[in-house]
Amino acid sequence: MPSNPPYLYRSRHxxxxxxxxxxxxxxxxxxxxxxxxxxxxxSKREAVIRCSAALxxxxxxxxxxxxxxPTISPVALSKAHILDVLESYKHYQSLEGVxxxxxxxxxxxxxxxxxxxxxxxxxxxxxxxxxxxxxxxxKLPPRLNRIKGDKSLESIIKEAKATITVTTYNxxxxxxxxxxxxxxxxxxxxxxxxxxxxxxxxxxNDSFRGVFDxxxxxxxxxSLSGSNGSYKYWxxxxxxxxxxxxxxxxQLYKDDIKIIDGIYCIHIQQKHTDQHLKSLYSERxxxxxxxxxxxxxxxxxxxxxxxxRVFPELKxxxxxxxxxxxxxxxxxxxxSLDLKSDTVRKDFHSFRHTxxxxxxQKGMSENLIGGLLGHHTxxxxxxxxxxxxxIESMIExxxxxxx
Numbered sequence: 001m002p003s004n005p006p007y008l009y010r011s012r013h014x015x016x017x018x019x020x021x022x023x024x025x026x027x028x029x030x031x032x033x034x035x036x037x038x039x040x041x042x043s044k045r046e047a048v049i050r051c052s053a054a055l056x057x058x059x060x061x062x063x064x065x066x067x068x069x070p071t072i073s074p075v076a077l078s079k080a081h082i083l084d085v086l087e088s089y090k091h092y093q094s095l096e097g098v099x100x101x102x103x104x105x106x107x108x109x110x111x112x113x114x115x116x117x118x119x120x121x122x123x124x125x126x127x128x129x130x131x132x133x134x135x136x137x138x139k140l141p142p143r144l145n146r147i148k149g150d151k152s153l154e155s156i157i158k159e160a161k162a163t164i165t166v167t168t169y170n171x172x173x174x175x176x177x178x179x180x181x182x183x184x185x186x187x188x189x190x191x192x193x194x195x196x197x198x199x200x201x202x203x204x205n206d207s208f209r210g211v212f213d214x215x216x217x218x219x220x221x222x223s224l225s226g227s228n229g230s231y232k233y234w235x236x237x238x239x240x241x242x243x244x245x246x247x248x249x250x251q252l253y254k255d256d257i258k259i260i261d262g263i264y265c266i267h268i269q270q271k272h273t274d275q276h277l278k279s280l281y282s283e284r285x286x287x288x289x290x291x292x293x294x295x296x297x298x299x300x301x302x303x304x305x306x307x308x309r310v311f312p313e314l315k316x317x318x319x320x321x322x323x324x325x326x327x328x329x330x331x332x333x334x335x336s337l338d339l340k341s342d343t344v345r346k347d348f349h350s351f352r353h354t355x356x357x358x359x360x361q362k363g364m365s366e367n368l369i370g371g372l373l374g375h376h377t378x379x380x381x382x383x384x385x386x387x388x389x390x391i392e393s394m395i396e397x398x399x400x401x402x403x
Contacts, residue, residue, distance in 0.1 A: 007020050007054070015041070016041055016047030017036060018051050019035070020034060020035045020058045023062070035058045035061065041096075043092075043097075045095060045096060045097065046096055080122050080188055081121055082120060083111075085122050085179075086111075092182070099319075105175065106175045106179065109175040113133050116133050116137075122183050122189050125180070125193055126193055127193045130193040133176070134197060138163060138164065138169055140153070140156065140164055141163060141164070167201075170198045170199060176194045176197075211350055211357045212350050216337075217403060220337065220339070223333065224236060232326075234300065234311070235326055236330075237292060237295060237297070238297075242266060242286050242355075242398075244266075244373075244374075245352065246326060246348045248268050251272075251276070251322045252309065252310040253310065254301060254307065254308050257301045260391050261391050263287050264288040265286060265287050266285070267285050268285070268286065285394070309322075327348065358400075364397060368394075369397070372394065
């Protein structure tokens with residue numbers, strides 16, 4: 001990991017700061033031994049951008065020149081409305097590498113908040129407004145973004161045949177809390193009104209998404225015969241024997257399949273410009289399961305042209321990456337095979353939950369499972385490729401998948 005740029009350091013709370021030591025000859029006139037200021041961001045990329053402006057200001061101060069700082073006056077801050085700040089928030093989210101889909105999702109929820117309470121000056125937003133949002137949001141139907149036309153929220157609620165889940169509501173709060181945290185950091189208001197607005201649930205986190213049982217897996221893999229030249233054949237195998245996310249698999253390139261220490265591996269990474277990872281912890285190296293080799297995955301990879309993507313037939317969607325088409329395909333397959341449950345949802349992501357549950361039942365440690373799945377609790381790392389576990393340590397985890 002490269003060292004931090006000069007003048008840049010991160011606090012124990014994750015915020016980035018600019019710091020410049022004042023030369024001894026200037027300390028008497030300036031009245032301090034160092035110039036330090038918060039850059040109001042936890043993104044290193046954004047901190048580097050803001051650091052350059054802070055450096056110019058510091059140099060002006062050291063030279064005795066007045067600092068022409070384009071600050072926003074209290075009057076201007078008081079005039080900043082929610083939708084004004086939203087535009088700035090979206091810009092900085094994109095600089096931090098947040099996906100277009102996630103930015104759009106956050107934008108939709110902030111706009112929903114405005115539909116409920118109005119486009120108020122940000123400094124006027126209070127806990128009462130957050131409570132009002134909660135009371136209305138919990139009455140809204142699922143997939144609100146798919147409702148066309150200009151119906152009022154009152155009409156939509158009246159016609160709703162179902163309401164959003166607590167999990168969906170908590171996701172709304174997560175997005176709004178992120179937005180208002182940004183507003184606080186930028187000085188638009190003093191406190192985040194959405195802190196503590198999530199609803200605590202007694203239900204286990206793993207109960208919301210179903211795992212595939214033996215019958216489900218038998219139906220899925222029996223339906224794949226004769227299609228081993230396309231993503232429709234390989235993605236279910238890869239999902240089951242890697243536990244990787246759908247988009248991580250769909251965006252793979254041939255050069256992501258490599259031999260490390262004599263072992264065939266899949267490197268989940270963000271190397272190419274059209275690859276995107278969910279978080280820093282998502283980068284990992286997964287030894288290729290012997291079952292994948294047995295069914296011909298390496299032979300398939302070798303048949304591809306150098307520089308090719310593993311699934312060249314997939315087209316990239318602006319919001320959903322390369323997974324939009326396979327996601328729709330698997331939804332149709334799930335319906336045709338009658339893969340459903342009265343209490344939980346089963347979709348491609350269920351492969352990931354199936355792997356996690358299978359290894360957990362075998363007594364595999366949470367950290368090792370996290371290393372395979374790219375969760376914060378684990379990660380893989382050897383000196384060249386990763387985070388905390390060497391390839392040899394991960395083979396036992398991968399081969400522990402005996403479904």
